Amino acid sequence: MSLGETIRNSQVWKSIFRHPMPLDRRNRIVVMLTNFFLHLHPVSIKKQGIALSYTWCMGGVTFFLFLVETVTGVLLMFYYRPTLEWAYHDILDLRDVTSLGILRELHRWGAHAMVITVWLHMYRVFLTGSYKPPREFNWVVGVILLLLTLLLSFSGYLLPFDQLAIWAITVGSNMARASPILGYEGPFQQLLQIGDIDMITDTSDARFVTIGERNVGEMTLNRFYVLHCIGLPLAVTLLLAIHFWRVRKDGGISGPL
Amino acid sequence: MHGHDPHFYESIQGFLGSYYLVLSIMNAVAALYLWRRLGRWLEAALLVVLFGGGFVVLSGIAYGGGTRVLGLPQSFKDFVNANTGPVIYTLGTTAVLVIFFVFRRFFTKPAVAWVSLNLALLFMGLSMTDPNFSLIVTKPDNVPIVGLIFLLGFFTWLATYKAVLNDDRLAQGLPPLEKEDSEKVLVWPDLVYTELICMIALTALLLVWAIGLKAPLEAPASSVKTPNPSKAPWYFLGLQEMLVYYDPWMAGVVLPSLVLVGLMAIPFLDFNKKGNGYYTIAERPFGYIIFQLGFLELWITLIILGTFLRGPNWNFFGPYEYWDPHKVLALNNKDLSQFFWVDLLDSGLPKAPSDSGTLVQLGYILKRECVGFVGLAVYFVLLPPILAMTVFRKFFARMGFIRYMLMSNLLLFMAALPLKMVLRWVFNLKYIVHIDEYFLNF
Numbered sequence: 001m002s003l004g005e006t007i008r009n010s011q012v013w014k015s016i017f018r019h020p021m022p023l024d025r026r027n028r029i030v031v032m033l034t035n036f037f038l039h040l041h042p043v044s045i046k047k048q049g050i051a052l053s054y055t056w057c058m059g060g061v062t063f064f065l066f067l068v069e070t071v072t073g074v075l076l077m078f079y080y081r082p083t084l085e086w087a088y089h090d091i092l093d094l095r096d097v098t099s100l101g102i103l104r105e106l107h108r109w110g111a112h113a114m115v116i117t118v119w120l121h122m123y124r125v126f127l128t129g130s131y132k133p134p135r136e137f138n139w140v141v142g143v144i145l146l147l148l149t150l151l152l153s154f155s156g157y158l159l160p161f162d163q164l165a166i167w168a169i170t171v172g173s174n175m176a177r178a179s180p181i182l183g184y185e186g187p188f189q190q191l192l193q194i195g196d197i198d199m200i201t202d203t204s205d206a207r208f209v210t211i212g213e214r215n216v217g218e219m220t221l222n223r224f225y226v227l228h229c230i231g232l233p234l235a236v237t238l239l240l241a242i243h244f245w246r247v248r249k250d251g252g253i254s255g256p257l
Numbered sequence: 258m259h260g261h262d263p264h265f266y267e268s269i270q271g272f273l274g275s276y277y278l279v280l281s282i283m284n285a286v287a288a289l290y291l292w293r294r295l296g297r298w299l300e301a302a303l304l305v306v307l308f309g310g311g312f313v314v315l316s317g318i319a320y321g322g323g324t325r326v327l328g329l330p331q332s333f334k335d336f337v338n339a340n341t342g343p344v345i346y347t348l349g350t351t352a353v354l355v356i357f358f359v360f361r362r363f364f365t366k367p368a369v370a371w372v373s374l375n376l377a378l379l380f381m382g383l384s385m386t387d388p389n390f391s392l393i394v395t396k397p398d399n400v401p402i403v404g405l406i407f408l409l410g411f412f413t414w415l416a417t418y419k420a421v422l423n424d425d426r427l428a429q430g431l432p433p434l435e436k437e438d439s440e441k442v443l444v445w446p447d448l449v450y451t452e453l454i455c456m457i458a459l460t461a462l463l464l465v466w467a468i469g470l471k472a473p474l475e476a477p478a479s480s481v482k483t484p485n486p487s488k489a490p491w492y493f494l495g496l497q498e499m500l501v502y503y504d505p506w507m508a509g510v511v512l513p514s515l516v517l518v519g520l521m522a523i524p525f526l527d528f529n530k531k532g533n534g535y536y537t538i539a540e541r542p543f544g545y546i547i548f549q550l551g552f553l554e555l556w557i558t559l560i561i562l563g564t565f566l567r568g569p570n571w572n573f574f575g576p577y578e579y580w581d582p583h584k585v586l587a588l589n590n591k592d593l594s595q596f597f598w599v600d601l602l603d604s605g606l607p608k609a610p611s612d613s614g615t616l617v618q619l620g621y622i623l624k625r626e627c628v629g630f631v632g633l634a635v636y637f638v639l640l641p642p643i644l645a646m647t648v649f650r651k652f653f654a655r656m657g658f659i660r661y662m663l664m665s666n667l668l669l670f671m672a673a674l675p676l677k678m679v680l681r682w683v684f685n686l687k688y689i690v691h692i693d694e695y696f697l698n699f
Contacts, residue, residue: 108472109470113401162478178509188697213481
């Protein structure tokens with residue numbers, strides 16, 4: 001018996017993989033049904049549904065980039081402290097000192113790429129009319145995931161806390177100040193006035209809620225850090241699960257009827 | 258050149274040399290494919306000689322230190338800088354998209370598409386020797402957008418190419434191409450291996466990208482030193498560009514929210530059952546055109562404008578123009594109320610006596626802005642029923658009241674942006690309704 005065979009016949013191996021190597025038709029079907037990671041897929045699929053010229057692979061690429069962002073992001077958290085005192089210095093260290101400083105490049109370019117691929121995914125789904133019944137709801141989930149991707153990228157933009165970061169977030173969050181009703185300088189904010197007491201002030205409006213203080217500072221850094229590392233990824237994970245589940249339940253990848 | 262690196266031409270030698278070399282290899286591979294797989298040796302030979310050889314020569318010149326001659330003529334660059342502006346840019350991109358759409362049968366021919374790609378890449382390479390162009394395009398966070406432009410170009414070509422093929426087949430009563438491949442295959446190995454290869458290729462690409470291009474890190478944050486221009490992250494620059502035409506509450510809050518609502522509403526508004534699961538244009542022209550207008554013109558080209566062509570003070574700068582912070586543009590925009598009360602009726606704007614109560618002041622404001630309110634009422638309230646009785650007659654019949662009203666209002670909001678742009682360019686119109694007292698400017 002060769003070494004490979006010995007391993008594959010061992011009790012440990014068999015306890016993990018509950019079928020022989022997927023070399024014949026039966027085991028190629030069984031592997032899809034018994035492996036946790038593979039069970040996202042169906043067992044068989046129309047040839048057209050895996051043609052790259054049809055799918056562009058953009059949904060899959062986006063999901064892969066999300067995984068890359070998760071792994072590099074967790075590793076970056078070891079090196080980064082979200083405080084005014086340390087944030088910028090830790091990024092400087094990642095650039096100049098830390099051995100695995102390239103993690104930051106991977107994370108940043110992966111994030112830009114993810115924004116692009118998620119748009120391309122939406123573009124493909126629209127152009128093939130794949131949002132049409134019975135996939136209406138999954139398109140809606142997809143739009144929310146697209147929004148969450150942008151918010152993830154936006155919240156991460158602040159974390160290096162350099163000039164680029166703080167002013168991009170300032171420009172972005174200034175919009176919230178102009179929200180109708182809820183913004184300090186927005187139309188109809190006077191509606192939320194009780195007697196002489198103004199409910200919407202520069203310390204209670206939508207912008208203040210977003211950035212946690214009057215100007216982008218340490219509270220903002222904290223809020224964006226928590227959102228970036230915990231809040232938004234959790235929301236994305238949940239919606240991704242629903243998104244993938246619905247792809248299968250709505251009849252798999254789209255194609256002509 | 259204003260204060261640019263005196264060694265600029267030397268600094269781009271290596272990059273340009275490799276750039277042209279890669280383009281040459283790209284054409285060689287394409288020629289090999291044409292020759293071996295398709296047996297079209299004549300086209301293959303042409304490709305090798307014309308583009309493969311041409312790019313090798315350019316690459317040699319660049320590596321040899323001749324980057325100075327590999328540029329566009331100064332007169333051309335001056336002409337472009339002097340003659341571009343938001344108006345030309347917007348009308349130009351729209352016109353290009355319309356031409357591509359109308360003559361899609363011609364432009365999607367693989368030969369035409371390949372030559373166009375080569376010419377676009379050549380133009381890009383020639384522009385890179387301009388210090389101002391190079392400076393803005395190679396800003397680390399802008400590099401992805403250059404990638405986005407080429408990716409969108411490629412995928413739009415691919416989708417249109419397949420749609421044209423399918424439309425021909427459908428016209429002949431044949432099923433779409435996608436239907437031909439409805440034979441089933443096992444996911445292991447066919448799909449699983451594709452995914453694995455994709456993941457490896459993508460990892461390699463990300464690593465090369467990460468090694469080749471440093472992530473930006475500027476000076477430490479300072480709340481007193483405002484950079485000029487201050488820009489949002491690139492994917493929001495379309496919204497920042499809208500600030501030129503709308504106040505923040507519209508450009509930053511209402512319109513983006515409506516974009517999301519509108520996107521989510523698409524499957525519930527599009528009652529056309531055809532075109533589900535294959536590329537086609539002929540079977541769903543209305544949905545296709547509206548989406549392309551919204552995505553390519555109102556989202557992507559505005560981002561490109563906001564990123565590459567908006568400089569200090571959010572002024573427009575040509576692609577080869579130095580971003581001069583002292584460039585001054587005369588702004589003499591006028592409100593609709595001024596046109597009406599001052600220019601037309603030759604009286605001052607109605608103004609409430611300073612000691613009057615809130616209601617009186619409100620009355621005066623309404624009087625002052627009455628023309629704008631009437632205009633908005635006609636646009637948002639009167640126009641949907643008029644459209645329902647005329648151009649959207651069939652839509653209204655198929656969709657019912659609520660769905661039709663939602664669609665027409667979303668479309669009207671979407672059209673509000675280009676309309677406001679045109680009004681600004683033609684009449685210097687600032688606001689249709691201008692109520693600073695309540696931050697309500699439209």
